[in-house]
Amino acid sequence: MAQKKAHEVDSWLRRPDPNIRIVLIYGPDRGLVSERAKAFVASTGLNADDPFSSVRLDAGEVEAAPGRLSDEAGTVPMFSDQRLIWIKGAGAQKQLADEVKFLAASPPRDSIILIEAGDLKKGVALRSAVESAAAAMALPCYADEGRSIDAVIDEVLARDGLTIGMEGRQALRANLGGDRLATRSEIEKLALYCHGAREVTVDDINLMTGDVSGLSLDNAIDAVLSGHAAVFDTAFARLISSGTNPFLVLAGAMRQFQALSLMRNEMDSAGKAPGAVVASARPPVFFTRRKLVETALQRWTAPALSRALERLQAAVLLTRRRPDLATATARQALIALLVDSARAARR
Template identity: 70%
Template structure:
């Protein structure tokens, strides 16, 4: 059958079979799906940015126009030997599965169909079609295991020319996994915090990822989302006066805004309401915070959330460059986000 087990996927992606013309990358780990899709494009030597040799389409629009995928696959590339048809957001789309089935029975010559999908059951039509086809390949993406996490850690350490103490790695791995996008986000924060250091220590991991201030940190971030300046000032002051580095609040805020960005993306891509997106979030949102998160994601856009994350990242870097201004820097960045949240609620 045209499929790989989860532990075989990375090996296949390092040397993809040139005879494979339809590739389905699916699974509950959305971040890993996106990462492996990019890996395939690179390893296959395809140019996803060239409008003459590639096209990106949403599964919903193809499902609403039966036969369009077949027409796209039959288009001869103008200035390259292969044409990439990159489909995003695939799921239980019957017409799309039917078109893929027809393409699978008549092997493509000049086109490659690359499909990104969420978690597909074994009985899903699209998965059945790809797994049963000779010129196709289904690649599952599940939550990171210990070995996978080590690989991502080593990749970022090599890029930053850093090493990591053994106890720091153990503590780090205990707080990672479940979603590749979230894992990379945490590691990028750690690399940013430790920029310029030769080695990452346990203290670095504890400050950036460890739950140092517990519920008080969550309360500070919730106050930012709610636009509640009084609650934020009280909670933030308590955290700093207890001896905790202000980075712990910035770190918690970055995690929260990354989650909001993922939820907003789910709403935009799948037409979900804020309530439905939050209800299906993984890991789940604690029930006492659901209304707050629903309101925050409803009143945000992907653009505003990305801008918020850029502001937080800039603040993190400045706290490293000017430790004497760390408290003021963190407070200013968080208050700016709080003010924007308060304005959005008016």
């Protein structure tokens, strides 16, 4: 299978296989996806800003113009040996998946195709097309945890000749969350403030870093599931202020409610307890979220989950028709679900 596990991705990016012609970088951490995509481009030696050696496409463009990706992949570069085709915003687009599958079977000799995607579940056509090809590679990106956060801290601070003690490291980690883009931004801001000093202190950290752990989509969605309005308001506001498209929050909620619907149906059909269903879920539920998901399964009936998905689908459609109302639409839909969850908890 042409894929790497999450902990193997950075190692592969340091020495990418030159025979790989198609690279898919995907996952819920948009900052980490973007960062690793840039690292891969740097490893190719190609100039992503040179229109003669690279082209950037949105997945929607590929979907709307059948054959566009194949034509680009077959174009011979004028002033370089290779040509970079960089696609962003990929997801469940059928046309894109079909063209990637075709190109993976007959890899382009003069082009390297890089695809940035969101959280692709196992079995999604695009991910399957890449994972089953010999000349392609799928690289997952999940929220920063433990050693990943430490590695970013060390990388950024070392670049400015700064050190940090154990107490300071623990304080800094407590203010950093699962989104790589927000994490790196906070550490770089701290390094700039401490420029010229030798060590980052706890006082520096308390003064310069805010708690960005709430920038994860999961925090906002989990607040909806648990019926915590104040937590949702804070998390949603931070997501929007950080530049997150409201559609992504709705899409994340839909994935979560779809997963809950499948688990609830298994509970009802097999007579299983919530804990047993969560323990056997595939993909597995992260251990820190298992109790929350179990509680949600107890609160939400199968019909209620179906209605929730209909509400989210309607909200997604409205955000596309009225982009100017996207934030208000997403917030209203999610608050309505939050209220439903809170009412279910009181019954």
